[in-house]
Amino acid sequence: MNTDLIYIMRHEFVLAFVAVLILITDIFTRPDKKKKIRTMSIVLFAVVTAVGFVPAKTGVLFGGMYESDGIRLMMKNILNIGVLLIFIQSHNWLGHTDYKEKISEFYVITLFTLMGMNFLISSGDFLMFYIGIELATIPIASLAAYDKIRNKSAEAGIKLILSSALSSGIMLWGISMIYGTTGSVYFSDITAQMGNNSLQVLAFIFIFAGIAFKISLVPFHLWAADVYEGSPVTVTSYLSVISKGAAVFIFTIVLYTVFRSIAYLWKDVIYITAILTMTIGNLFAIRQKNLKRFLAFSSISQAGYILLGVISGTQLGMTSVVYYILVYIFSNLGAFGVISVVSAMTGKESMDDYDGMYKTNPGLSLIMTLSLFSLAGIPPVAGFFGKFFLFTAAAQQGYYILVIIAVLNTIISLYYYLLIVKAMFINSNEQPISTFKSDFYTKLGLLICVAGIVMTGFASMIFEYIRTLSFGL
Amino acid sequence: MNLSLLVLIPVLTITAMLFCKDYKQIRVTAAIGMGIQLLLAITLLILYILQRKAGNSAEMLFYQTHIWYESLNIRYTVGVDGISIAMIMLTSIVVITGIFASWEVKDQAKEFFISLILLSTGVFGFFISLDLFTMFLFYELAVIPMYLLIGIWGSGPKEYAAMKLTLMLMGASAILLVGLLGIYLNSSPGGNHLTFNILEISKVHIPITAQRFFFPLTFVGFGVLGALFPLHTWSPDGHSSAPTAVSMLHAGVLMKLGGYGCFRVAMFLMPEAASEFSTFFLVLTTISVVYGAFGAIMQKDLKYINAYSSVSHCGLVLFALLMMNRTAMNGAIIQMISHGLMTALFFALIGMIYGRTHTRMINEMGGLMKVIPFLAVCYVIAGLASLGLPGLSGFVAEMTIFFGAFQHTDTFHRVATLVATASIVITAVYILRVVGILLLGPIKNDHFLHLKDARWYEKFSTVALISAIAFIGIAPYFLSSLINASLKPIIDRISMLQIF
Numbered sequence: 001m002n003t004d005l006i007y008i009m010r011h012e013f014v015l016a017f018v019a020v021l022i023l024i025t026d027i028f029t030r031p032d033k034k035k036k037i038r039t040m041s042i043v044l045f046a047v048v049t050a051v052g053f054v055p056a057k058t059g060v061l062f063g064g065m066y067e068s069d070g071i072r073l074m075m076k077n078i079l080n081i082g083v084l085l086i087f088i089q090s091h092n093w094l095g096h097t098d099y100k101e102k103i104s105e106f107y108v109i110t111l112f113t114l115m116g117m118n119f120l121i122s123s124g125d126f127l128m129f130y131i132g133i134e135l136a137t138i139p140i141a142s143l144a145a146y147d148k149i150r151n152k153s154a155e156a157g158i159k160l161i162l163s164s165a166l167s168s169g170i171m172l173w174g175i176s177m178i179y180g181t182t183g184s185v186y187f188s189d190i191t192a193q194m195g196n197n198s199l200q201v202l203a204f205i206f207i208f209a210g211i212a213f214k215i216s217l218v219p220f221h222l223w224a225a226d227v228y229e230g231s232p233v234t235v236t237s238y239l240s241v242i243s244k245g246a247a248v249f250i251f252t253i254v255l256y257t258v259f260r261s262i263a264y265l266w267k268d269v270i271y272i273t274a275i276l277t278m279t280i281g282n283l284f285a286i287r288q289k290n291l292k293r294f295l296a297f298s299s300i301s302q303a304g305y306i307l308l309g310v311i312s313g314t315q316l317g318m319t320s321v322v323y324y325i326l327v328y329i330f331s332n333l334g335a336f337g338v339i340s341v342v343s344a345m346t347g348k349e350s351m352d353d354y355d356g357m358y359k360t361n362p363g364l365s366l367i368m369t370l371s372l373f374s375l376a377g378i379p380p381v382a383g384f385f386g387k388f389f390l391f392t393a394a395a396q397q398g399y400y401i402l403v404i405i406a407v408l409n410t411i412i413s414l415y416y417y418l419l420i421v422k423a424m425f426i427n428s429n430e431q432p433i434s435t436f437k438s439d440f441y442t443k444l445g446l447l448i449c450v451a452g453i454v455m456t457g458f459a460s461m462i463f464e465y466i467r468t469l470s471f472g473l
Numbered sequence: 474m475n476l477s478l479l480v481l482i483p484v485l486t487i488t489a490m491l492f493c494k495d496y497k498q499i500r501v502t503a504a505i506g507m508g509i510q511l512l513l514a515i516t517l518l519i520l521y522i523l524q525r526k527a528g529n530s531a532e533m534l535f536y537q538t539h540i541w542y543e544s545l546n547i548r549y550t551v552g553v554d555g556i557s558i559a560m561i562m563l564t565s566i567v568v569i570t571g572i573f574a575s576w577e578v579k580d581q582a583k584e585f586f587i588s589l590i591l592l593s594t595g596v597f598g599f600f601i602s603l604d605l606f607t608m609f610l611f612y613e614l615a616v617i618p619m620y621l622l623i624g625i626w627g628s629g630p631k632e633y634a635a636m637k638l639t640l641m642l643m644g645a646s647a648i649l650l651v652g653l654l655g656i657y658l659n660s661s662p663g664g665n666h667l668t669f670n671i672l673e674i675s676k677v678h679i680p681i682t683a684q685r686f687f688f689p690l691t692f693v694g695f696g697v698l699g700a701l702f703p704l705h706t707w708s709p710d711g712h713s714s715a716p717t718a719v720s721m722l723h724a725g726v727l728m729k730l731g732g733y734g735c736f737r738v739a740m741f742l743m744p745e746a747a748s749e750f751s752t753f754f755l756v757l758t759t760i761s762v763v764y765g766a767f768g769a770i771m772q773k774d775l776k777y778i779n780a781y782s783s784v785s786h787c788g789l790v791l792f793a794l795l796m797m798n799r800t801a802m803n804g805a806i807i808q809m810i811s812h813g814l815m816t817a818l819f820f821a822l823i824g825m826i827y828g829r830t831h832t833r834m835i836n837e838m839g840g841l842m843k844v845i846p847f848l849a850v851c852y853v854i855a856g857l858a859s860l861g862l863p864g865l866s867g868f869v870a871e872m873t874i875f876f877g878a879f880q881h882t883d884t885f886h887r888v889a890t891l892v893a894t895a896s897i898v899i900t901a902v903y904i905l906r907v908v909g910i911l912l913l914g915p916i917k918n919d920h921f922l923h924l925k926d927a928r929w930y931e932k933f934s935t936v937a938l939i940s941a942i943a944f945i946g947i948a949p950y951f952l953s954s955l956i957n958a959s960l961k962p963i964i965d966r967i968s969m970l971q972i973f
Contacts, residue, residue, distance in 0.1 A: 407647035
């Protein structure tokens, strides 16, 4: 039994071990050597990511509180890849003297939130679900305020913690209603007892609101832009990619299992939410000049597309959602990686600053273009395949109108993505961003992103493998 | 022959160009790569004819299929018939002449030629694809480099034009995607063997209710690229702002993707809905034909004149397709080829004239025949081909189209045909007007006295195009027999329905 526990919860155990190891190393490291922790963390986490792909035992623990199966392991591995990329990208940024004292904090906090997300994905009852979601959210607020000398960063932290506390409260209320009507918090028990009870419907709406807040679906998105803008770039990418990805994963699982019997209801809810999220996210993104705010709104609209996979309720739907998150990790981190290195080197974060960047930094401009094209869903890069599968999943269930709205939205998004391409390639600038050489880790991080963007679409076995693990309603 | 070579060679050319140092090496590499591509296309044509002579009656030759996404039955399927071979020939001629026409591009030459060849990769891939998924993938690949090509190397309001063109074409392709998904999801009666393969879908009957919903989406999606009124507005702005080679490729080849897609996908796979909607779309295309021609009369900028004339001529392609009989459709394909060559020649010449005079306004120029006779004569030939002089390709195409269109005995089709024939006269007006003002008469500007006539690469480019135009004009049977056999399955499918 005990060994089973270790095998089944391997992801969480390894993460906890690494986090504690970093914490202890930090204590025994002299202040002038602390920069070495960065390399150590990256290497350790690379090992964690690799170990994640070793076939693991699946099963149920603690009487159903914790569940682990193929698709959940896959989800955790995808998140691991994303976090590894973020660690690599943060290497340069953490080298700044301001952060000398708190380098290890960044890694430890990130790892603990990741552990929370792993528990969240593996949750088999609402208790574990709630603990996971809190563990995944509260420490992020301290990360958002990591740069606390800057007012905006501190503001981002407090905004995140206040609004997420509110959303958690609402969700907890919904969970209590579920418990009240079914007498259980276990997913398997609840599934059997969900019906037309109006209190259960209300409970679903509350829980939906709570998760929608994490994914920043419209109308629960208002916190996103300010928090994204205020936080350090690395934390913003963590929030918009990993945190959102984990929430989408558990959202899909919960909808497909716990709320299976009220699918007719949640499909309507998601239908409307998807339209609102795509459209409003896109329309607001057009007006943004700050690149972090810009990507915040663009990632809101991306969440809207993901809902097209969720709404289908089929095996293909879940596959396309998981696959899209993988593609989205590469594309968005590619874009954030460029913004991060430019911001670290020159402190510039506005779209106008990127004018004429191709002349001075062709490599970075090309990577940015590739990432943006992938986000916009232009072939032959991976984003196209991701979007195509999402749309296929929705169209297969007859949601053609929704698909038409989604494709029209992709054109709006193409417009504003092209604005950045235009700035870099076409606009001229008297003081363009000066030419600089990126360090090894920046290059490595961007290279992995580019490889992911280019290869994921062509390598069909990734999609097929995810499909064998997925399930439908 | 392995058709994937047609995609592989442009990709290899791009790879080779990455290692080039200066603009001279780059343009030579591009020319060599696309020269090989042209030879390949010619080999393909010969092999195709030999195979047909030997009695191979398969619908598509050189057919190949590889599984890609197994669970969705997405495949990489390629194959060609006479029509796609004609298109591939057209593309390879226009691409190589385009490269010679932009021989003098020195500003960011590497990026320019790479984007140009990337664009042509998409076009070649589109014409060999038989799988809707890969077809769509190549289609978008052909559209997106346009943004940078126009935005960076264009002239005039280039940023506006680039954005307008890209958004309109990508918007159309987005609509198209829904149409293709609809075809895919209805491609199997039981829903168990969904497929993107055109040949397999053509054997099943898509439910008429589905056709009514998806046909307009697919037809408009492709039609926008074929300058379907009122969604043609990207064309004048885009073509006039684009650099020479890009205008050539875009008007000459890319607009044909629209017409090709319209019949190979929309009409071939959904014939009932096509016949139901044909009246509506015929009205639109007739407007395209006449309106485009009138638009050209009013313009003062050479490129705008030609862009509007393209709207008119490409409208004629869709017009002929919607007539849905053998003669008219045959004419439509010839018109695609003929217009592709003709308009490429026009844009090449305009680029060469503009490079010398630094203006494209016709009223600022005059008497060019005296100073640059070679280019001027070429311009006259292009103009004559465009207004349908016998002996050149335009005559063959328009003659076949109107002959086929008039075979319908009902009033509506006949009136539409009569209205559309008016375009021939209007075309003559604007062509002759331009020739008169631009080439004849006194020289208006002293600076023009010192203009130099065509260089060797310019001569190559124009002579190649003119020979192709004359070849079709003199020996039209070669082309039409190539097309005719391949049109048979499409015509059979339509006539099977006993529509007309």
